Amino acid sequence: MANFFKATNKKQTLGQQININIERLDHNGCGVGQYQNKPVFVEGTLLHESVLAKIFEKKGKYSRAKLIEVTDQSEHRVDAECAHFKVCGGCDLQHLNFDQHLTFKQEKVAQLYTRHNINAQLPWQPSIESSPWHYRRKARIGVQYNKAGQATIGFRQRATNQLTAIKHCPVLVAPLKDIFSQLKAVIQQLTIHSAIGHVEVVVTEQTTLIVRQLKAMNKADKQRWHDAAKKYNWQVVIDNGDNVTPLFEITELQYYLPNHIEIKFEPKDFIQVNHDVNVKMIEQAMQWLALKPTDKVLDLFCGLGNFTLPLAQQVHSVVGVEGLQVMVDKAKDNALTNKINNCSFYQADLNADWSSALWNKAGFDKVLLDPARAGAYQALEQLLKLSIPSILYISCDPSSLARDSELILAQGYKMEKISIMEMFPQTKHIETMVLFSR
Numbered sequence: 001m002a003n004f005f006k007a008t009n010k011k012q013t014l015g016q017q018i019n020i021n022i023e024r025l026d027h028n029g030c031g032v033g034q035y036q037n038k039p040v041f042v043e044g045t046l047l048h049e050s051v052l053a054k055i056f057e058k059k060g061k062y063s064r065a066k067l068i069e070v071t072d073q074s075e076h077r078v079d080a081e082c083a084h085f086k087v088c089g090g091c092d093l094q095h096l097n098f099d100q101h102l103t104f105k106q107e108k109v110a111q112l113y114t115r116h117n118i119n120a121q122l123p124w125q126p127s128i129e130s131s132p133w134h135y136r137r138k139a140r141i142g143v144q145y146n147k148a149g150q151a152t153i154g155f156r157q158r159a160t161n162q163l164t165a166i167k168h169c170p171v172l173v174a175p176l177k178d179i180f181s182q183l184k185a186v187i188q189q190l191t192i193h194s195a196i197g198h199v200e201v202v203v204t205e206q207t208t209l210i211v212r213q214l215k216a217m218n219k220a221d222k223q224r225w226h227d228a229a230k231k232y233n234w235q236v237v238i239d240n241g242d243n244v245t246p247l248f249e250i251t252e253l254q255y256y257l258p259n260h261i262e263i264k265f266e267p268k269d270f271i272q273v274n275h276d277v278n279v280k281m282i283e284q285a286m287q288w289l290a291l292k293p294t295d296k297v298l299d300l301f302c303g304l305g306n307f308t309l310p311l312a313q314q315v316h317s318v319v320g321v322e323g324l325q326v327m328v329d330k331a332k333d334n335a336l337t338n339k340i341n342n343c344s345f346y347q348a349d350l351n352a353d354w355s356s357a358l359w360n361k362a363g364f365d366k367v368l369l370d371p372a373r374a375g376a377y378q379a380l381e382q383l384l385k386l387s388i389p390s391i392l393y394i395s396c397d398p399s400s401l402a403r404d405s406e407l408i409l410a411q412g413y414k415m416e417k418i419s420i421m422e423m424f425p426q427t428k429h430i431e432t433m434v435l436f437s438r
């Protein structure tokens with residue numbers, strides 16, 4: 001086999017133009033075909049398309065080629081909405097008709113499950129949908145300077161660390177429509193050069209900017225931020241790497257969930273980026289868990305209490321566990337604000353040994369876990385010892401989800417329901433909910 005690859009390898013040369021049929025999309029949404037028995041990855045192509053592409057990277061087992069022309073195009077190909085598509089690394093799927101995105105995502109999850117030997121028919125439920133555009137309420141906007149001190153303001157280009165200048169980003173919520181030109185106007189005027197690393201933006205009832213300031217600000221630059229804040233109706237917070245300090249008094253940040261639940265947060269705290277999908281996700285989680293007034297529920301990776309507080313309104317009690325003490329404090333505060341007193345919050349590194357933690361007791365009826373992209377393997381190894389009858393897993397990374405599901409199923413659980421949630425439309429990112437029971 002090795003000799004075979006060697007032999008065929010010689011026939012592919014850098015810069016060579018090849019005609020290729022796209023036979024599958026990888027989990028990043030990149031088209032893959034075979035050329036001389038070797039996979040060739042061609043970005044911007046779709047399943048069943050024939051394309052002309054130019055090889056720009058040759059590795060032992062695969063090559064990468066740049067799309068030159070689609071010679072036979074998919075019925076699902078559409079023109080990308082955004083002028084920056086293909087260059088900007090933010091969106092991957094704009095050339096695929098939106099009605100196909102969920103199908104693509106569902107197939108990717110199914111393929112990853114197959115890789116983990118989970119071959120049975122998956123109990124798919126209807127996906128949670130999103131509006132295709134203007135859904136993102138939080139983003140990090142990069143700032144880079146050239147030698148002349150001119151700033152590029154935008155997002156990272158595909159597969160590089162360089163920024164591409166952005167004019168408009170159609171996935172950001174409406175109040176951020178002109179954010180790039182507005183930021184450019186302020187940043188170019190600052191007297192201290194190369195002072196800004198990036199700017200995070202969060203939209204709730206206000207638009208808040210968290211400005212990563214790399215050099216101490218002088219009075220004149222402070223005034224420029226003040227003036228811009230007034231003009232554009234921003235709240236500005238300065239992050240100097242050690243402290244996050246409001247430039248002037250700001251209104252507390254919060255978002256609302258059904259039943260008048262108010263979730264307060266600090267500008268840099270994790271919040272789910274797509275508000276509408278977050279609300280639908282919480283509703284579905286509560287429905288799937290078939291909550292009873294007598295239930296005792298555990299909420300792992302609970303953050304600010306985004307799931308904990310709505311759950312607590314319907315059950316006997318909820319224990320929320322989170323790694324960051326600041327989030328735990330905020331979650332406790334959120335419970336108080338909402339006058340919800342049947343939940344308690346604890347700090348713990350869930351990837352470490354928590355066998356002696358106070359909250360680690362038998363008797364939970366249901367557990368919800370919502371880990372970061374790395375998943376929850378170490379947490380699950382311990383959690384599974386509690387034999388909790390229902391496990392609801394919210395995942396933002398299907399690879400770690402498939403790996404963790406294998407562990408859960410090996411302990412005698414059955415997968416009851418699974419669905420995709422369109423948390424990040426136009427991108428390859430996949431959010432999934434799975435319910436297991438035993």
Ligand SMILES: C[S@@+](CC[C@H](N)C(=O)[O-])C[C@H]1O[C@@H](n2cnc3c(N)ncnc32)[C@H](O)[C@@H]1O
Binds near residue numbers: 270304307351352370
């Ligand atoms: C995807 S967020 C979910 C937060 C919350 N459930 C929500 O819906 O807003 C993951 C959370 O896990 C926390 N986390 C990450 N690693 C952790 C660890 N090793 N132990 C405990 N918590 C952790 C993060 O601080 C973050 O709040």
